[in-house]
Amino acid sequence: MKVALLTGGGDCPGLNPVIRAVVRTIHNAGGKSIGMLEGWRGAIEGNFTDLRVQDTDEIIARGGTILGSSRTNPYKDPDDPELADRLIKTFDELDVDALIAIGGDDTLGVASRLYSERKFPVVGVPKTIDNDLSCTDFTFGFDTSINIVMESVDRLRTTAESHRRVMVIETMGRHAGWIACFAGIATAADFILVPEVEVDIDEMCNILKARRAEGKSYGLIIASEGAKLPQSGMVTQDAEVDDFGHVKLGGIGDNLAEVIEERTGIETRAVTLGHLQRGGPPSAYDRVLGTRLGINAARLVLNRQYGRMVALRGMGIVDAPLSEAVGTLRTLDLEFMREAGEFFKYDADPNHTP
Amino acid sequence: MKVALLTGGGDCPGLNPVIRAVVRTIHNAGGKSIGMLEGWRGAIEGNFTDLRVQDTDEIIARGGTILGSSRTNPYKDPDDPELADRLIKTFDELDVDALIAIGGDDTLGVASRLYSERKFPVVGVPKTIDNDLSCTDFTFGFDTSINIVMESVDRLRTTAESHRRVMVIETMGRHAGWIACFAGIATAADFILVPEVEVDIDEMCNILKARRAEGKSYGLIIASEGAKLPQSGMVTQDAEVDDFGHVKLGGIGDNLAEVIEERTGIETRAVTLGHLQRGGPPSAYDRVLGTRLGINAARLVLNRQYGRMVALRGMGIVDAPLSEAVGTLRTLDLEFMREAGEFFKYDADPNHTP
Amino acid sequence: MKVALLTGGGDCPGLNPVIRAVVRTIHNAGGKSIGMLEGWRGAIEGNFTDLRVQDTDEIIARGGTILGSSRTNPYKDPDDPELADRLIKTFDELDVDALIAIGGDDTLGVASRLYSERKFPVVGVPKTIDNDLSCTDFTFGFDTSINIVMESVDRLRTTAESHRRVMVIETMGRHAGWIACFAGIATAADFILVPEVEVDIDEMCNILKARRAEGKSYGLIIASEGAKLPQSGMVTQDAEVDDFGHVKLGGIGDNLAEVIEERTGIETRAVTLGHLQRGGPPSAYDRVLGTRLGINAARLVLNRQYGRMVALRGMGIVDAPLSEAVGTLRTLDLEFMREAGEFFKYDADPNHTP
Amino acid sequence: MKVALLTGGGDCPGLNPVIRAVVRTIHNAGGKSIGMLEGWRGAIEGNFTDLRVQDTDEIIARGGTILGSSRTNPYKDPDDPELADRLIKTFDELDVDALIAIGGDDTLGVASRLYSERKFPVVGVPKTIDNDLSCTDFTFGFDTSINIVMESVDRLRTTAESHRRVMVIETMGRHAGWIACFAGIATAADFILVPEVEVDIDEMCNILKARRAEGKSYGLIIASEGAKLPQSGMVTQDAEVDDFGHVKLGGIGDNLAEVIEERTGIETRAVTLGHLQRGGPPSAYDRVLGTRLGINAARLVLNRQYGRMVALRGMGIVDAPLSEAVGTLRTLDLEFMREAGEFFKYDADPNHTP
CATH class of the missing domain: 3.40.50.460 (Phosphofructokinase domain)
Known part of the structure; x- marks a missing residue:
């Protein structure tokens, strides 16, 4: 089995742990991984690098993404409606069996359309440093x-x-x-x-x-x-x-x-x-979360459960349809602000000894 | 309302955020807090310090516990069965309305017995750097x-x-x-x-x-x-x-x-x-978790819901009976080792190109 | 002997180690220290705090200055020429035997004039995060x-x-x-x-x-x-x-x-x-340098060698007249840029294999 | 010109900055560098790697040494007196014009003998995390x-x-x-x-x-x-x-x-x-010191000033004969202990208010 990976959107500590975990898990199952360079741009143009276990083993401690990233979106360029076609053609030519797309709402939105409109074999890994993606408790980088x-x-x-x-x-x-x-x-x-x-x-x-x-x-x-x-x-x-x-x-x-x-x-x-x-090295939490998401995304691919993304729910990694995950901003749970609000109070009555 | 706090057992980053949050929340409700020094020892002997908002506001960034700690346990000294009596007498004399005990299985075990055997008004906050307490997803310090x-x-x-x-x-x-x-x-x-x-x-x-x-x-x-x-x-x-x-x-x-x-x-x-x-300054995660547990423990006290402890469950803070929480070691969920195990494999067949 | 300290100008990691070292050295010699608050402003207005060994022992690890700072300069306010008089009067009333002024060109300039014009018993400690003071190899904070x-x-x-x-x-x-x-x-x-x-x-x-x-x-x-x-x-x-x-x-x-x-x-x-x-905790280098400067400034005071400042020269702490130290900006030694310049070269000839 | 480098003895933060600076300086002068692997062992056995500017540019931030190290010493193995011969033969075969040896007393001792006994074209860079080498104010790593x-x-x-x-x-x-x-x-x-x-x-x-x-x-x-x-x-x-x-x-x-x-x-x-x-990334001081020593060691080689080592003296980099530098342990300057000693005093008289 040949699996492609790509990272889209802004960089984020934790991307490299995901890449490392995918490469190892696919390798353990007898498959091989390649990395498309600079997000969807590399996927469209066919720019990639081989991803081997020994080259990716130590990237867990590095910030950013070894694959590079970009904001290219095949569905957002009105002048060239053929981009998704080219992308699928590229993967055909490269003999890729499945794609793992790591990114935010924009990247996962592309993945979701590729799956729903063209049955493209894709699995998503949620990424946003702002923690504002629905379907997952926390995102790495945060x-x-x-x-x-x-x-x-x-x-x-x-x-x-x-x-x-x-x-x-x-x-x-x-x-x-x-x-x-x-x-x-x-x-x-x-x-x-x-x-x-x-x-x-x-x-x-x-x-x-x-x-x-x-x-x-x-x-x-x-x-x-x-x-x-x-x-x-x-x-x-x-x-x-x-x-x-x-x-x-x-x-x-x-x-x-x-x-x-x-x-x-x-x-x-x-x-x-x-x-x-x-920037910089991911925290322990983000290294563990990225690793777990990567392992479980690879397992989805190995089980051919496409059109889904992995997510953190409580202490476990679950999966959900890509279509449910995208398009909804997850704003701050206001219970956190209510708790923080205990510290925004002050004594209006100066006679109250604080 | 007058609330006493104590910290028992080994020190742990996150104890001071709990103390700070309790003091602020009790203050906001019009009450006051005191800190018993060096765990149950101070509670028995009546050694305490006043805890005021302005003195505790910046301790969030400090490791350890400003109250000191010890391994004194009123139920573990066979030579002196009267320790629990003295403890309750001390609190009576200090006119304390409730106690918040922050500690591990040992400390919370004492709290649980004080509540079940003597209806002592106590609320627990779980603490263990090893993350091996049941009833809570993660403990601060970990x-x-x-x-x-x-x-x-x-x-x-x-x-x-x-x-x-x-x-x-x-x-x-x-x-x-x-x-x-x-x-x-x-x-x-x-x-x-x-x-x-x-x-x-x-x-x-x-x-x-x-x-x-x-x-x-x-x-x-x-x-x-x-x-x-x-x-x-x-x-x-x-x-x-x-x-x-x-x-x-x-x-x-x-x-x-x-x-x-x-x-x-x-x-x-x-x-x-x-x-x-x-040692040292707590991570952001532990400062937030400690703060949230402290606020919610204080709220339990303000609502007179004694005999309970606060706990993290998913993204929320919940509470549970002290009696359920103690006495059970929470060993590592082996799913984490199965995930980690992807990285412990190696190629028995040297011809497989890694 | 009663010694006053003040810190002037922008804050800088290493100020607290100086303060701590002065307090300890003066204490060891049987004297006592007070700290004027917010630079020359406190010196003029008589705002001060007692500085005791046990209160200052741990400040070595803290950034900024526990004495506060300001840009007040008694020689720069044309509306009030009497500021230097008030300053001297304040020290008289406080029964201060000597002043240790910690600051940059501006602060040390005031100290130098106070000494040369009025024989005021002052010793200087050089401070500038930019390292641009003459008479010393390196300044703490840098x-x-x-x-x-x-x-x-x-x-x-x-x-x-x-x-x-x-x-x-x-x-x-x-x-x-x-x-x-x-x-x-x-x-x-x-x-x-x-x-x-x-x-x-x-x-x-x-x-x-x-x-x-x-x-x-x-x-x-x-x-x-x-x-x-x-x-x-x-x-x-x-x-x-x-x-x-x-x-x-x-x-x-x-x-x-x-x-x-x-x-x-x-x-x-x-x-x-x-x-x-x-901001933040001083590096080991700055803690050691600040400590050494503080000890040696206190020794100058104990020896009544006024009108001088301490300075780092090679591995030793020396002293120099305040008058020589101020007024001259020490720009970057261009040998450092020549060394750095090895890395700014590039191959004009693309055929040279780098 | 072809220059070989090696690192000997225990690893130390700052070795990689030296290597990087040598490679760049030699490259700028039109030469090329190779790195002997694992200290004198690689020099004897002829194990080396090419060192190019683009491969070494980012190693400044890495601890340890990319060349590996060992405690092999051609003059310390009584069973094989021919090791120095083999070493010189290796360099002949590799067409190496000069060697830069980075190491402590042991490594520099070998370099000194190779130069004095055989006129081997070698330059030394002092390395010891313990700062106990004579001829230099401070060593990187310390x-x-x-x-x-x-x-x-x-x-x-x-x-x-x-x-x-x-x-x-x-x-x-x-x-x-x-x-x-x-x-x-x-x-x-x-x-x-x-x-x-x-x-x-x-x-x-x-x-x-x-x-x-x-x-x-x-x-x-x-x-x-x-x-x-x-x-x-x-x-x-x-x-x-x-x-x-x-x-x-x-x-x-x-x-x-x-x-x-x-x-x-x-x-x-x-x-x-x-x-x-x-372990770990060198501090700014050690990166700057290592870089400066590397540049100046390369300049000695480019000027064919062999048998010498570079050293920090005050703010400048100087050079000295290898023979003077080795064999003498530089113990702690006791003035530092006298300064530290201000903090080891205590009040024998309890009536003295501290």
Whole structure:
């Protein structure tokens, strides 16, 4: 049996553990693996590399993907409707028996259509650093990411204390607040902003002022890049506003820092962690999760259970139809924000001894 | 409402996040918290410290427990049957309304008896770095621990390569192989030894020899301290053997290294990670888990739901009777070893191109 | 003997080790220490805290400064010429015998004037994360900083590889290129930009293109925030240009990324590490250096050798007059850039097999 | 020009940066490099690998040595006096113009004899993780090592606090106390034991008891593996004693822990860091130092200045005759112990308020 792999979309710690586990499991069953380079682009153009057990054994500790990635999507180029045909032709010519596609909603959406429209023998492995895919409890990359945010904030804390500042940390999370919420809990943030919850600027500033009054020498705000400030919360008159009156995505950290400094009078700085959050060696959790998903994706292929994806449910790896998994954004479970909210309260009554 | 906390047994990253979360949640409800010092010993003798929100806010990032710990157990001292009486008297005198006991099977066992025999208002929070408590999917400390093992092994790998050695890493896990199994998967180990599975020394040595023959320049064995070598696997004639013919607990790493070197002819070294595995700042996972358990334990107390413990089940925090939780060792789910086992195979047929 | 300490200017890993060492050394000699809060501001206003051995023993591992810092400078406020008088009066009232001032060119400049103009008993400890103070081989904070840059780049590398990108990392270093040069060497950068060397944009882009042609899948540029692009190197027409035709300080990373992407056609991203570079636990080097400087500054005070500062020279701690130390920026020793330059060469002749 | 490299003796972070820098510098001058495998063994047997710029560019971040190492010494095998002949014959056959030998006293001793006795064109690069080579201020690997010890102790500290223990950390340093002394300063140790200083067991125990009495909840002892206990300090009757009445090398940590527990009554544990101290990615300092030594060693070869080694002196790289560099152990400069000694004092007079 000859199995092809590809990784699509943004890179993410944990991709290499999946690749390694697939290669080993297919090898153990007597098969061989090849890797299509740079996502669907390589699959369409026939660029690939042989994947052997001894070449992939140590990649478990490496971030990113040894196969490269791209945002090429055969179904999103209106000028060339023949891309899916070429892709299938490529796999025919390469004598590939099945494909394991590792990627997010976009990549798995392609996989799902290839299976439903053309019975293409494909199995999916869910990947999103933002943890916003449905059908799986957690995605690999997420745990590494929140640890990077946490370690960065642990560093920034002493600077904030020394200069009596508020620090605003802007994290990834365009559509869902998983990273900001978990990292905010883990770093003892004074307030967390996520896309799922309307931000109360006054409440946030009141907390910062109350804690300063109680003697806390610094403040810490964790904000998803996708969190939205109400128009009334903007300080810069020229900030772009979207159709709903929200300040536009991007730059939330800098904008918030200005708002906070103006309203509280406390010196405030923003730090945008950016690409740091998706790089480097995967955490143990992500290595184990990636490995387990890879083994079980390979087993699906060996059992010819196509059109499905693997997923984490509780402590077990299960599988589900690709068609159910795609198209639905999994936003942050608000129970986590309710728990985090215990730390966003402050004593309105100054006579209450905290 | 006045709530007492205590931490019992071995220390563990994540204890301080629990304490912090309890103090904040009780404070938000208008109550106050005190911490009994050094586990049940402080509870018996009445040694405590006030726990205030501002003093505990930043302890989330610290390993160990600010309350100190001990292995004192009021039910294990045959010379002094009055200890439980003194303990209850102490709490009476301190005007404590409820106790939150954070600890392992031993600590929670005391809590369970105090509740069942004397209706003492107690709530439990499960703690074990070895992840071997029933009633909860994962315990805090475990994730930090496997990351420490993983980072240590990532360091040892380059030394092993440079000198073409086998390295044997002895991890914690006296009765259950959770740490060794997860760390072994995360570090791409060539073989994992856990207490739950009879070790096949020949198989292990064959893997090491086969991989050396294929060109892999080093080897990596992860062994639980509680893994047992069959008597036939011993190399040292004077090793102590238990009633079942197994080499005695302790020193498994050194013993294994001797066995491997003798049987494979490959230079082999053992490293025992010891206390390193339980120290230092908790990982993000353990800070979030500890925080959530603390909040929910405090909520149980606020609702006067005594005799229960909090637990992680899937993505949610649930509660269960203390009586159900104690007394049962949760050994490693062998599905994890079956998955890990994909990496312990080797090509008996040298003509199969790997 | 009663000794006051203060920390001025931007925070820096290593300040707390200095404080700890001074407190211990003064204590051993039978004296006591107090800490003026937030730099010269606290010294002027008389805000201080007692510094005792047991409170400062563990601060060696903490970033920032437990005394707080500020940019207050008694000689820089034209509205209030009496600040130095008030400062001296404050110390009189507090019965302080000597001051140890820990800070950069600005802080040490105040100390130097206080000594030369008023015979004020002061000793200086040099501090600058940028390593640009004369009279000392290395300043504490610098080593921590280059390790943080290095670890961040090690993370970014796998992302860059996966997406075949050039990454531009903007580091601290407004006036001197020490951090960029050392971090650039340590991270195997393809090119390093420092304020001391005129940037050759064409050369830089040629290197990136040549390496891409040779098969290297990504590129890495390390740029001091103070590096200057020639006007001809600018891509954005509206970039601000200073009197010398250089693109203005600040935003060099983003500007460079645009230039590179336009001229090479390679996808390029910028990351600005910002405050991350000055936070968190000091490295071993900085803890040892800070400790040694603190001990020796205290010894100067105990010997009443005022008007001097301590400094690292080779492996020893020496002292020098404050007046010689201030006012001179120590730019990067260009021998380091010559060494780094071995890695900026490329094969103009494609027939040379690299 | 064709240059051979080899790495001898124990592995050490920084070896790969040296190799990378040599390869690049020789390449820039139009030459080529090969790497002899596993130290002098490969040089004798003619086992080598080609070293090209693109294969070595990223090894800067890897611990160990890509060339492998061994303790083979052509001058230490009495049964085969012809080894040096074979070695020279091998280099002749391989058409090698010069050799760069990277290693410690043993490896450089061979290089020195090859040069002095046979005019063999060799240049040396000093390597020892213990920092005990003369002729150079610091050796690479040492800085990485003290950071690993420091980070490990930072982890152990919280465990020690939680259980009110003394922790004894045994570090590398068989003949010189550099690692223990620097790591001890960096970790705020209560006492440091090095081979160069006679240990005063009573003094050490008095410090631990005095600090416990003052309220410090734990203790921290850093001991070189080569530190020697006086016979009177031994607790175990069956400890091996050398000709001078000292407890034998090895196991100093465990022995000390027993002594301390018996004499102070404080629970004490030993941790031996072992191989962890020499593995993993080099620190920034070691990457820069290794790179600079490599560049300058290659320049010596390009200038045909044989029989010399490169060395760090202050901020510059200098060179010295191999014959001067070998044979002399550089023990710890005792000024560092005098500085560290400020922290080993305690108040004999309990009325002195600390």
